[in-house]
Amino acid sequence: MRDILTRTVSPMRLCTHLFKSSLAFVPKCGPVRTEDLMRLKEFINKHHRLCVLTGAGISTESGIPDYRSAEVGLYARSDRRPVLYKEFCDSERIRRRYWARNFVGWPRFSSLKPNITHLILKDLEYVKNIGCIVTQNVDNLHSKAGSKKIIELHGTAFKVKCLNCDHKICRYKLQEVFQELNPSMIATTQIIRPDGDVELSQEQVEDFNVPACGNCGGILKPDIVFFGDNVPRDIVQNVKTNVESLDALLILGTSLSTFSAYRIVLQAIDAKKPIAIINIGKTRADEMINLRVEGRCGDILPKVWQLDAPNNLMR
Ligand SMILES: [Zn+2]
Numbered sequence: 001m002r003d004i005l006t007r008t009v010s011p012m013r014l015c016t017h018l019f020k021s022s023l024a025f026v027p028k029c030g031p032v033r034t035e036d037l038m039r040l041k042e043f044i045n046k047h048h049r050l051c052v053l054t055g056a057g058i059s060t061e062s063g064i065p066d067y068r069s070a071e072v073g074l075y076a077r078s079d080r081r082p083v084l085y086k087e088f089c090d091s092e093r094i095r096r097r098y099w100a101r102n103f104v105g106w107p108r109f110s111s112l113k114p115n116i117t118h119l120i121l122k123d124l125e126y127v128k129n130i131g132c133i134v135t136q137n138v139d140n141l142h143s144k145a146g147s148k149k150i151i152e153l154h155g156t157a158f159k160v161k162c163l164n165c166d167h168k169i170c171r172y173k174l175q176e177v178f179q180e181l182n183p184s185m186i187a188t189t190q191i192i193r194p195d196g197d198v199e200l201s202q203e204q205v206e207d208f209n210v211p212a213c214g215n216c217g218g219i220l221k222p223d224i225v226f227f228g229d230n231v232p233r234d235i236v237q238n239v240k241t242n243v244e245s246l247d248a249l250l251i252l253g254t255s256l257s258t259f260s261a262y263r264i265v266l267q268a269i270d271a272k273k274p275i276a277i278i279n280i281g282k283t284r285a286d287e288m289i290n291l292r293v294e295g296r297c298g299d300i301l302p303k304v305w306q307l308d309a310p311n312n313l314m315r
Helices: 011-020 035-046 085-090 092-111 116-126 141-145 171-181 203-206 234-246 259-268 295-304 310-314
Strands: 051-052 130-135 150-152 155-164 168-170 220-224 246-252 277-281 291-294
Touching: 011 116, 035 277, 035 291, 035 295, 051 116, 051 259, 085 092, 092 155, 092 171, 092 203, 092 220, 116 130, 116 141, 116 295, 130 234, 130 310, 141 220, 150 234, 168 171, 234 259, 246 259, 277 295
Parallel strands: 051 130, 051 246, 130 150, 246 277, 277 291
Antiparallel strands: 155 168, 155 220
16 A cells, blocks of 8 residues: 555645745754654654644745744844733734734735645645644645644634624735725735734834724734733644544644643643654754654655655656
């Protein structure tokens, strides 16, 4: 029987997406070891129902910077920090600044495309090798790639909800409302942050008009779990159920700095599930897992697949 990985991505499609890959926000890393590739291939083929946990490290190749990477991450390149949940709820000034930046960054952020890692994961789901993808990313790229079994651990930037009545609206729709309320503001930028945020002048921020909830007049907030907020209990439970019912945990592109992600590793260890990680740099769970591969997901996953390519072509 052919391995799962021989049935995934066609070589032509692979080359096209590698060519388009952007490395501006990817931290430096050395070449992946052949031994690691073999071990990873064995891990993926051995465990036919994977729970995959993804982080910002897989979206950097689509042009979205992460927060923590050395030299290229947001924290390394500026002194800006993401808005905290309490700040957003308590301060109209902070909400106005947040939404003004978000409005300008939205066209570019919302148009970014999935990369080879997202596409391989989608194909692995299609051949039933992946039971679910738990993502910390709010960029919608797994969904754009075509994956279906996605749990958005930290919510999504593509929906907006009312803090008062829980009414939800599509982020694209809110963009139209912003544009009507702020006709002189131009929504375009080349600079982007992990949650779609950009830099603006004080005047631009102060003049920006933010709508209230159309249903009850409450405060609108992106449907993202901000720093300082908790992941909703139903999502935590859904993740737990999936980790317990699936064969193994494959972690891609995350240092596991946030507890909500690290907790999933602890659950997997508790349930005696094998765990593998691909990441550039150290992670919080390096000493606790079965296999750790250092490197870029968009480099490693296609190579794991290509290990079987000659056999594939002969069939
Ligand atoms: Zn409302």
